[in-house]
Amino acid sequence: MPQQQLLPIVAQHQVAPEIYEMILTAPDLVQTAQPGQFIDVLVPDHPEHFLRRPFAIATCDAKQGQISFTYRVKGPGTEAMVACQVGTSLDVLGPLGHGFPIADVTPGTPVLLVGGGTGIPPLLGLAQRLQQQGAQVTTVLGYRSQAESFYQDRFAKTGEVCIASDDGTLGFHGHVGLLMAAQLTERHFERAFACGPKGLLMAVKNRYQAQMPTYLSLESRMACGIGACYACVTPTTDHELKKICSDGPVFPAQEVVL
Amino acid sequence: MPDVTVHLPGLDLKNPIMPASGCFGFGQEYSQFYDLNQLGALITKATTLKPRQGNPTPRVAETESGMLNAIGLQNPGVDHVLAKELPWLAEHYPELPIIVNVAGTHVDDYAAVCAALKAAPNVKAIELNISCPNVAHGGMEFGTDPDSAAQLTQACSAVTDLPIYVKLSPNVTDIRPIAEAVSRAGAAGLSLINTLVGERFDLMTRQPILANVTGGLSGPAVKPVALRLIQQVRSVTDLPIIGMGGVSTADDALEMLVAGADAIAVGSANFREPLACPNIIADLPKRMTHFHFENLTKEIHWEGTK
Ligand SMILES: Cc1cc2nc3c(=O)[nH]c(=O)nc-3n(C[C@H](O)[C@H](O)[C@H](O)COP(=O)(O)OP(=O)(O)OC[C@H]3O[C@@H](n4cnc5c(N)ncnc54)[C@H](O)[C@@H]3O)c2cc1C
Ligand SMILES: Cc1cc2nc3c(=O)[nH]c(=O)nc-3n(C[C@H](O)[C@H](O)[C@H](O)COP(=O)(O)O)c2cc1C
Ligand code: FES
Numbered sequence: 001m002p003q004q005q006l007l008p009i010v011a012q013h014q015v016a017p018e019i020y021e022m023i024l025t026a027p028d029l030v031q032t033a034q035p036g037q038f039i040d041v042l043v044p045d046h047p048e049h050f051l052r053r054p055f056a057i058a059t060c061d062a063k064q065g066q067i068s069f070t071y072r073v074k075g076p077g078t079e080a081m082v083a084c085q086v087g088t089s090l091d092v093l094g095p096l097g098h099g100f101p102i103a104d105v106t107p108g109t110p111v112l113l114v115g116g117g118t119g120i121p122p123l124l125g126l127a128q129r130l131q132q133q134g135a136q137v138t139t140v141l142g143y144r145s146q147a148e149s150f151y152q153d154r155f156a157k158t159g160e161v162c163i164a165s166d167d168g169t170l171g172f173h174g175h176v177g178l179l180m181a182a183q184l185t186e187r188h189f190e191r192a193f194a195c196g197p198k199g200l201l202m203a204v205k206n207r208y209q210a211q212m213p214t215y216l217s218l219e220s221r222m223a224c225g226i227g228a229c230y231a232c233v234t235p236t237t238d239h240e241l242k243k244i245c246s247d248g249p250v251f252p253a254q255e256v257v258l
Numbered sequence: 259m260p261d262v263t264v265h266l267p268g269l270d271l272k273n274p275i276m277p278a279s280g281c282f283g284f285g286q287e288y289s290q291f292y293d294l295n296q297l298g299a300l301i302t303k304a305t306t307l308k309p310r311q312g313n314p315t316p317r318v319a320e321t322e323s324g325m326l327n328a329i330g331l332q333n334p335g336v337d338h339v340l341a342k343e344l345p346w347l348a349e350h351y352p353e354l355p356i357i358v359n360v361a362g363t364h365v366d367d368y369a370a371v372c373a374a375l376k377a378a379p380n381v382k383a384i385e386l387n388i389s390c391p392n393v394a395h396g397g398m399e400f401g402t403d404p405d406s407a408a409q410l411t412q413a414c415s416a417v418t419d420l421p422i423y424v425k426l427s428p429n430v431t432d433i434r435p436i437a438e439a440v441s442r443a444g445a446a447g448l449s450l451i452n453t454l455v456g457e458r459f460d461l462m463t464r465q466p467i468l469a470n471v472t473g474g475l476s477g478p479a480v481k482p483v484a485l486r487l488i489q490q491v492r493s494v495t496d497l498p499i500i501g502m503g504g505v506s507t508a509d510d511a512l513e514m515l516v517a518g519a520d521a522i523a524v525g526s527a528n529f530r531e532p533l534a535c536p537n538i539i540a541d542l543p544k545r546m547t548h549f550h551f552e553n554l555t556k557e558i559h560w561e562g563t564k
Contacts, residue, residue: 001290004532042530048322050477050530077320093532221316221467223325223529226290228283230303230332231318241311241332246287 002096002226003028006089010066012082015150018073019118020082021058022090027065029095033057035126036099036195036217036250039069040225042091043077044084053077054222054245056122056195057095070121070150096225097249100126100193100215107134112189114176114204116142119196122217124151126193127158138162138189140179142200146170177203191215198258205253214253220244260546261553262539264298264521266498267446268383268421269355271298271521274554275511275539278502278525279304279359279385279425280329284343285351291532294351296539301523302343304361304387307370309335314469319458324477324504325526326456328470331361331390336371344378355382357423361390365413373417384420385500386411386445389427389452391474401427401452404439411443421446423500428454428480428487437491447498448491449523451484477526478504485517492518492559506534508541512549518559 007024015021029039040052055069073079084090105111111130115123120141127137137159143149146169155161163171164179172179176196180203194204195217208214220232227246234244235257242248242256264271276299277288284302285294294300312332319326333339339358347356358381362368368386375381388401388410400406407424415422424440426433428451437448453474458467484503491499501519505511506527514522527534551558 004291047478049320050323050325050526051318051320052530221318223318223327223526224281224287225529226287226532228287229281229318229327229529230312230329231315231327233312233315233317233332 007092008089016148021070023068026067030060030062033095034099037095039092039094043080046080049077058121059125072118105135110136110189112192113139114194116196116200131158140176142176209253216253217250218244273298273539274521278523281525281528292536296536299355301357304331304359305336305339306361307367319467324479326473328468328473336374348380356380357383357385359385359387361387369413369417372414384422386424391455402430404435408439408443411440411445415444423447423449425449434494441495449500451503480504489517508538508545
């Protein structure tokens with residue numbers, strides 16, 4: 001059940017150029033939020049930024065009662081969020097949507113996570129949760145360059161990490177689709193999860209959906225964030241439309257047309 | 259305590275506040291946030307004879323203090339609405355008056371939806387959408403021509419006993435002849451404004467943000483335009499008006515009532531603030547006392563329009 005809450009900002013710091021991590025006190029959210037769910041955030045002090053902004057929940061710290069999300073400065077709304085001060089609060093709706101299905105992942109199961117750009121943060125919480133469940137986690141991360149990379153060290157604590165960068169300054173030279181083709185064809189996984197730009201989702205869908213349960217987290221421009229306005233739909237393989245905000249954002253790869 | 263009740267054809271409302279069409283689905287989503295019994299009434303998403311898929315995405319774009327939408331009337335069709343959505347509302351909110359927003363492409367399919375709605379006892383009125391700017395044949399050609407608007411109103415009134423509130427388009431040179439034409443054709447009331455046509459471009463791609471290129475502008479940015487059109491329509495008709503366009507606070511609602519509206523629909527504000535309607539309802543008596551309103555009858559309309 002989503003709630004509207006004012007969540008105090010505990011910390012905000014830059015993790016890469018133009019990329020910031022925000023930590024919020026959210027004792028209720030940490031109880032219920034699942035990896036892959038998102039929050040819809042009102043830009044404080046700027047009523048002209050009329051709509052809320054959707055951001056994936058990155059990590060949940062049950063002990064501290066804190067959640068984090070990590071965002072790229074794209075337009076005026078996220079630009080204004082950089083100025084948010086510790087001690088003030090964010091007006092947040094959440095948890096929204098359906099996250100990655102992992103309840104039935106058993107200990108020892110080899111799972112593959114593939115993320116690129118701002119699709120990377122929600123995979124961190126997913127990797128941490130899968131590790132707690134005893135899964136064998138392999139993560140493929142795609143960045144533009146070494147300078148713009150973040151969170152590799154935190155993923156390294158959850159399992160194996162393969163890194164690609166568009167300009168070759170870090171890890172494999174090329175996008176994650178090429179990395180998967182070059183390094184992972186012989187590897188056995190039983191479930192795949194992906195979040196990132198369309199090309200990345202296509203690559204994961206095409207490579208894995210016929211072999212194993214494969215789940216993709218989609219994005220769309222949203223208005224309500226809860227399924228009431230039909231702004232955010234995606235076509236499905238059976239010629240229907242699903243709402244990314246409330247039916248997703250995570251979908252079985254075989255169900256959606258990208 | 260000031261009296262916030264409002265009495266309109268088919269609608270005895272405990273307060274004048276209702277969510278606007280398309281901004282509240284069929285109620286279920288927002289019922290996660292509050293008890294919908296607080297609402298005066300509820301206006302549903304546009305309902306057409308057959309299910310409609312709507313426009314390609316992106317369907318929404320933000321604007322300064324507002325937004326553009328080009329949903330394109332996606333809805334599950336009247337059969338599904340009668341089988342699932344309206345019974346859900348009747349089961350959970352038996353006392354809540356429902357207004358179904360009806361859309362179509364020809365007189366026949368509009369009339370067929372109006373006739374079909376007889377089957378749902380909780381539907382107390384129809385809002386006839388002759389003003390959707392986002393589809394090629396979504397009614398706006400009815401909404402921009404007085405004769406077609408009148409013909410459609412007449413055809414729909416003929417097949418139902420429910421009061422028909424005709425939802426007018428602001429995208430016209432003069433809204434008054436259309437208001438007068440549908441009034442003569444048997445409309446029980448009017449509803450305005452629908453959205454204003456606009457566009458936005460992405461500077462990085464130099465392309466329109468909306469896949470449909472154009473979309474309908476709503477939100478606080480349109481409020482002065484809505485007030486002006488409501489006041490103008492009030493000057494030519496005594497029909498009740500459900501006013502909407504940029505209302506997010508009790509003061510916005512009162513301003514619209516002064517301009518000539520009799521009840522208020524709240525649209526885009528729900529997206530920003532899911533509790534927009536209950537907040538307005540809670541604030542209304544206090545703000546009425548503050549501004550010395552005793553009730554919300556016609557007496558509060560600006561006398562310049564009387
Ligand atoms: C389910 C979901 C999860 C997301 N998670 C993250 C995340 O974890 N980190 C991150 O950096 N970004 C994420 N995004 C994208 C993020 O929502 C946009 O980058 C952000 O809204 C841009 O806001 P702005 O004020 O900077 O841009 P502006 O251009 O000012 O935004 C104007 C409007 O367009 C919307 N908008 C613009 N670009 C996008 C976009 N790419 N996707 C959706 N809406 C957009 C905004 O929400 C706002 O309503 C997510 C999007 C979705 C749908
Ligand atoms: C996302 C969205 C969907 C809408 N869908 C409909 C619709 O299906 N039928 C209709 O008559 N009006 C529709 N409208 C128009 C609203 O009902 C209302 O007339 C308009 O948005 C102005 O009010 P507001 O500024 O409070 O949003 C829609 C508006 C929005 C923002
Ligand atoms: S954003 Fe409104 S239905 Fe998804």
